């Protein structure tokens with residue numbers, strides 16, 4: 011069975027085991043290693059990508075479920091929300107070890123796409139699925155507020 | 167190995183006294199191999215820096231970047247003395263070579279929060295030597311004395327004639343000139359980069375997902391391997407049926423590697439399905455009945471008899487206890503902890519007939535390299551190890567027995583193609599090498615005036631240093647320094663002190679875990695002191711002040727944290743504060759934790775952290791490390807325990823080995839205490855005070871004293 015979908019705008023067709031999670035198609039087949047593996051069980055968010063604009067844990071998404079969808083990974087994150095997040099994350103030097111960060115940014119992008127000015131409570135809800143062992147949470151929160159300000163035109 | 171009695175303090179002394187005497191030599195790498203890949207048209211004055219014709223400066227970093235910011239801070243120190251153009255500086259991980267050895271331990275490694283302490287000055291000297299040669303080259307070109315030249319932002323300047331040359335333009339001349347052995351270093355007052363908040367060099371790549379970690383390495387024809395490990399420590403496969411596994415498309419080989427049964431496949435998913443399909447009969451070995459509950463009971467028994475192995479003896483604690491007006495006896499218990507780095511353990515191996523390459527994010531280059539070579543049966547010169555970024559280390563990627571590296575090479579030997587060994591989260595959680603379980607029994611005596619006259623502390627736990635190359639450095643008179651650090655150096659002025667140690671022999675593999683011994687001793691000491699303050703009706707800050715006379719740096723951070731937190735002013739209704747101060751890795755950290763009762767639960771609200779880690783290199787990294795340490799310490803306080811039943815680890819993934827999440831993270835306010843002392847550790851010292859400061863605040867709010875971590879549900883009721 012062949013499954014067809016797009017990744018970062020490129021058409022992709024995947025054969026073989028339909029139960030294989032998207033994460034491994036991205037990392038092993040497409041060499042898009044910006045999406046990370048942390049738990050394999052939808053527990054940590056390191057593997058977060060967008061499927062049709064929604065944040066999903068790619069480690070538990072069988073390719074079978076992706077027919078006709080549009081997948082976006084950190085490598086394809088673009089547009090004003092993506093730019094604002096990258097800028098905010100960089101300005102604030104959010105990453106420590108960095109392993110969880112691309113997943114954090116993808117979750118933050120989904121959050122900001124829905125709520126341009128998320129409250130702290132909304133950040134809590136939108137980001138609590140993403141774990142960071144280095145506990146960079148203080149800066150993650152700040153960076154989301156900063157990106158929100160950038161989107162509003164608050165950029166210096 | 168340089169000195170049998172080496173300690174961090176020794177390193178500090180060497181660094182402070184020697185001014186050129188540190189053990190890092192500034193020659194080129196010993197092995198020519200180490201220079202492979204270096205552009206031939208660069209100026210390479212020593213093993214730590216290259217200047218290219220286009221002016222780009224490459225700093226060779228001999229430390230593992232695992233989040234602590236060392237890539238940036240070592241580059242900063244070299245660039246400072248080189249007067250480099252910071253926008254043209256980038257870092258590169260060093261190959262394995264003796265020239266990159268830790269100046270104290272004599273092997274290439276990252277640990278003990280010693281990178282800045284050990285490598286700061288050598289990096290500065292390397293930069294200063296390079297700068298001196300570039301100045302000579304310019305002076306010769308211009309026919310002026312070198313003393314008339316100055317440097318700034320990647321250029322040599324001759325003020326008298328208004329001439330200037332970029333470093334890149336001097337590369338060819340400089341390459342022909344001698345490199346001076348000893349060059350004076352800058353007066354820190356003239357620093358333009360060191361001490362200023364500086365953006366991390368690795369941020370852009372980490373944000374973009376471009377940074378290469380071990381797990382991201384891919385080689386042509388590479389296979390992925392998982393290993394089914396025995397369910398018990400010391401178990402092994404008696405027999406296995408690979409039929410069902412081999413029937414899964416993509417699974418290529420199944421074989422025993424000693425540490426378990428390896429499944430090699432064309433990718434992770436096939437390897438995982440293959441492993442799930444394996445039928446293995448295990449010989450569970452001698453530890454199949456291990457139980458952490460039983461161990462805890464045994465530890466408590468042991469703790470009730472002081473040991474003959476005495477780490478500290480001032481006066482006569484037993485006699486003072488016997489004659490004290492009031493005595494207090496308490497027992498504290500802490501569990502095994504997994505490091506749980508976010509990037510699961512992995513190692514990529516390309517083994518050919520007569521050579522091998524490895525890609526790995528490691529804290530222990532020398533030992534991993536040697537273990538890999540020995541396992542492959544190859545001469546070390548034929549083995550090349552490439553260091554990648556580490557998705558967290560916390561000590562787990564510094565294993566003296568190189569467990570998963572050896573396993574990866576064994577898998578490679580049985581495969582005949584490049585392999586990537588991967589551990590799943592469950593493998594990592596259950597795979598051992600934990601922070602040891604610890605039990606402490608403390609007794610204190612107060613005289614009739616409430617003065618603390620006796621302190622007796624018995625510690626029970628495993629040694630992970632015994633039998634490793636570190637034994638001679640760390641174990642003295644039978645006492646493992648990492649078991650008692652933070653307890654035997656109790657800073658409080660108490661006339662009679664005794665600290666002793668029972669080292670247990672348990673089959674659970676253990677290892678250093680971010681802040682090592684301090685991860686248990688700070689909790690115990692700072693909690694008990696708080697108990698004694700309350701018992702004698704004294705303010706916890708006032709009691710510490712009194713007992714810390716003469717310990718100016720302890721007092722400096724304590725007073726600062728207390729002042730910033732408003733200690734002594736009433737907290738908001740429903741809030742309470744607790745404090746702790748601890749010295750570790752040559753740095754001083756005090757915390758005042760504020761907690762609140764929210765919906766019937768105690769919640770962390772805010773932490774004021776004051777730190778004195780000597781002269782600051784990158785103040786923003788210091789802040790980041792302390793913010794992170796608060797979350798890391800709080801995770802251990804609230805959630806983390808590895809428990810064993812029937813020899814099996816009961817936890818597996820983040821649902822039962824939980825990490826703190828963003829909504830639980832308190833506000834962290836970091837206060838930097840200025841100091842001219844040598845720059846000391848920052849990766850670890852933030853962790854120890856978290857648990858006691860939090861639990862002391864919990865007590866202030868609820869009157870409930872918690873002597874066992876992690877906290878249970880009922881501990882947090884408010």
Ligand code: FES
Nearest residue numbers: 048049050055069
């Ligand atoms: S790897 Fe997918 S949620 Fe952790």
Ligand code: FES
Nearest residue numbers: 107108142143144
């Ligand atoms: S930055 Fe290390 S896990 Fe998040």
